[in-house]
Amino acid sequence: MALVTSKALLQRARQDGYAVGAFNANNLEMIQAIIEAAEDEQSPVIVQISEGAIRYGGLTYLAEVVRAGAGEASVPVVLHLDHGSGFETNVRALQAGFTSLMFDGSAKPWEENVATTTLIARAAHACGIPVEAELGQVLQSRDQVTAKQVSSHMTDPDMAGRFLELTGCDTLAIAVGSVHAMQSQEAELDQERIRACAAAVSVPLVLHGSSGVTEESIRQAIAGGIAKVNVGTYLTAGFCEALRTASAARPQEHDMRKLLGPARDEVRARVREKIRLFGSSGKAQAVPAGEFAGPDFAAVE
Numbered sequence: 001m002a003l004v005t006s007k008a009l010l011q012r013a014r015q016d017g018y019a020v021g022a023f024n025a026n027n028l029e030m031i032q033a034i035i036e037a038a039e040d041e042q043s044p045v046i047v048q049i050s051e052g053a054i055r056y057g058g059l060t061y062l063a064e065v066v067r068a069g070a071g072e073a074s075v076p077v078v079l080h081l082d083h084g085s086g087f088e089t090n091v092r093a094l095q096a097g098f099t100s101l102m103f104d105g106s107a108k109p110w111e112e113n114v115a116t117t118t119l120i121a122r123a124a125h126a127c128g129i130p131v132e133a134e135l136g137q138v139l140q141s142r143d144q145v146t147a148k149q150v151s152s153h154m155t156d157p158d159m160a161g162r163f164l165e166l167t168g169c170d171t172l173a174i175a176v177g178s179v180h181a182m183q184s185q186e187a188e189l190d191q192e193r194i195r196a197c198a199a200a201v202s203v204p205l206v207l208h209g210s211s212g213v214t215e216e217s218i219r220q221a222i223a224g225g226i227a228k229v230n231v232g233t234y235l236t237a238g239f240c241e242a243l244r245t246a247s248a249a250r251p252q253e254h255d256m257r258k259l260l261g262p263a264r265d266e267v268r269a270r271v272r273e274k275i276r277l278f279g280s281s282g283k284a285q286a287v288p289a290g291e292f293a294g295p296d297f298a299a300v301e
């Protein structure tokens with residue numbers, strides 16, 4: 001089917017108490033692995049492309065590969081921009097046919113985050129495309145953050161309610177104890193804060209940095225209102241590990257497919273595992289095709 005927007009998918013997920021996985025992709029093999037895993041699990045799926053991925057693989061190139069994968073899939077596939085840093089990046093993604101955007105103004109002052117999120121939401125909504133914003137800040141593990149820093153950057157539920165009213169964004173990423181790019185699964189989320197944010201805003205909530213969070217904490221977070229869970233590090237780590245193993249086993253190998261194939265298989269297995277954890281297996285038909293909002297970009301071309 002053609003690419004769909006994330007709006008109806010995530011609203012349904014929040015309503016029914018599961019989450020849709022948003023998986024970061026950098027290349028052909030990862031895009032294939034993510035969509036094939038969703039097909040295996042009969043789950044909706046979000047393929048997300050970061051600015052780093054765009055610098056590596058090219059905006060149009062990656063968008064077209066995801067579009068081709070969605071076209072061959074029977075499950076709903078969303079093409080999402082992960083951590084768009086400004087208005088221009090988001091507009092370029094809109095032009096490239098992304099069906100879901102994100103502006104991350106979490107490191108910016110409140111007024112600037114509100115103003116830019118509002119501007120991007122207005123542009124995106126004119127094209128029928130939803131926008132994720134971030135309030136509070138999910139920090140980076142490379143900055144060697146302390147527990148105190150993590151907790152001081154968490155989302156204030158009252159401010160979240162105000163932010164939604166002012167900006168009109170469609171989903172909100174909240175900082176509730178996770179950190180980006182953690183290599184081990186040890187973080188526990190602030191479940192009380194998640195429930196308070198869910199009570200303050202009616203839109204689906206988004207969890208970033210899930211690779212470092214315990215499984216039980218993720219299950220509870222989804223029950224508390226998280227409807228989109230981002231997964232990046234766990235997948236790239238799996239890809240690299242499998243690639244290293246295959247390379248070590250075949251030091252003379254000249255056929256790259258013999259090395260990249262096992263890496264793709266590993267990512268596919270890891271995506272399936274996360275889809276099951278998030279509870280979205282078998283939810284591919286949860287939103288009837290006619291209820292997907294937004295223009296049909298495939299038809300426009």
Ligand SMILES: [Zn+2]
Nearest residue numbers: 180208209230
């Ligand atoms: Zn993130």
